[in-house]
Amino acid sequence: MQIKNFMIDQNLKELTEHRTVMLPIACYETTINKNIHGFIPLHWHDEIQFVLIAKGEAIFQINEERLAVQEGDGLFINSGCLHMAEEKNQSGCVYICLNVSPHFVLSQELYTTYVTPYIQATNLSYLYVNANEPWGKNILDAIVKINQWIQQKSPYFEIDISIQLTLIWKNLIINRFQLEYDQTEMVKNHRMKQMLNWIHLHYAEKIILDDIARAGQLSRSECCRYFNRILNTTPLSYVTDYRIQKSLVLLQEADSNVTEVAYQVGFNSTSYFIDKFRKSMKMTPLTYKKGKIDDC
Template sequence: MQIKNFKVDQQSLKEQTKHQTVALPIACYETEIKQNIHGYIPLHWHDEVQFVFIKKGEAIFQINEDRIVVQEGHGLFINSGCLHMAEDKDQSGCVYICLNVAPHFLLSQELYSTYVTPYIQATNLPYLYVDTNENWGENILDAIGEIKQLIEHQLACFEIDITMQLANIWKSLIVNRFNLEYVQTEVVKNERMKKMLSWIHLHYERKITLAAIAKAGELSRSECCRYFRRMLNTTPLGYVMDYRIQQSLVLLQQEDINVTEVAYQVGFNSTSYFIDKFRKSINMTPLAYKKNKIVP
């Protein structure tokens, strides 16, 4: 099994994957969650809107403050700019198709301000469960499969066919007649969370305090804790610990670095403490993980 490293910019949390297929500003690919080097898809965001279709198993998606279980045969829409992550549910071996699309490519420029802008800016539409039992949901999931086939076979005029399928997807989504809202406080909350996570990702190798994290988000320490508990179901320092462990997985894939060096590089000042926390998180020691690593 090939291990994949899902790359996220440490400063902005923005996914670094180039979402472009051929000459089109889209990406459509199949992925197995457990194949990622972290064992899950880490927290990130991107400008593109995202559609997910679960082919096998089940996945748990965290989007802003909500956790959603998406079952086999169903899907999910994730809006532009929303923080999200995904993990396999109950070792189901979840495999899904992911379609990422630059918003400007969904519809023509003449229709963009009326039919796209209000939806990608709506603060009450961070995501939408795509139910295959609903006609609109079935249309979206079928179109995702069609786009994947079009990209793989690249028959004549396939780019035009893709644009037609995208228009079908977007129309199927907006026929739900949402009461769209834009609440500035929700935008500010999302940006503060991104700032705190970004600060942690830039400084995780050093000593980190709750006060410093709160300052990055321009919050009090108590409010900072509420943000993390509400959005990530953990404490700020608990997130720091988890992030350090996940970063260590990348380093342990390298043959020329030992466990002690890894521990200090990711911010631990004690090898034994690192080993203890690693074992509790990954269910094996760092050395065992290193010896059994799977190289791409």
């Protein structure tokens, strides 16, 4: 299964239901450049996520850190962490994504001791899974097996998956990293989500820096520092980029036109929208629209 359009609510929480018919998990292959945006946009979810790069190379951002993940290796992304992904060097990156409810990883009796401390730790937003490390190879091999079993639905595959999830988690925590719980980091993450939430609710309206800063209970300068540190952009540049992202879906509607779309997503000038769209997408909105219609 390829998720081409990540459905995200106003809080940036992904709306895709991460479960099979019987299990609170989802496992699917994703080709990054086939997403409607050409990349996987910023989002978060309650599920923990394991990634295996099957082809090419990807750049992931988790909270404020960016890292490259090469073919054959993988990544653990913790519950509630903001993350996004783009392919590196037009490598045609394909990855297997395994999303799991933390409560399904281990039995209820073991959850408090062996799961809760890890998903609440503020210094474990992600972990690079190296195929050359025995524990890493065990995790990556288990992801491949789970992906195959979900597709094949062989007898007792649910039990097999449960066993592999226990194996994955054991191999993750044998690293024995020192867990930390920093209240400042928790507040910072919450404020960033508040600001992004406000933008996603009001992107079609006139937005000024004061509005965004107020949503995060920050000064203007501190608001700018948050965006620069975590997203490597300015608050208002993020607003522009988000408006362009929202325009992509509207432009694919047969009866839409560029001017209407520009105003629907918050631009007060068609020419300004076209200019920003061209810089972001390397084509005009009309060219993008015609290309998508031709693909249908």
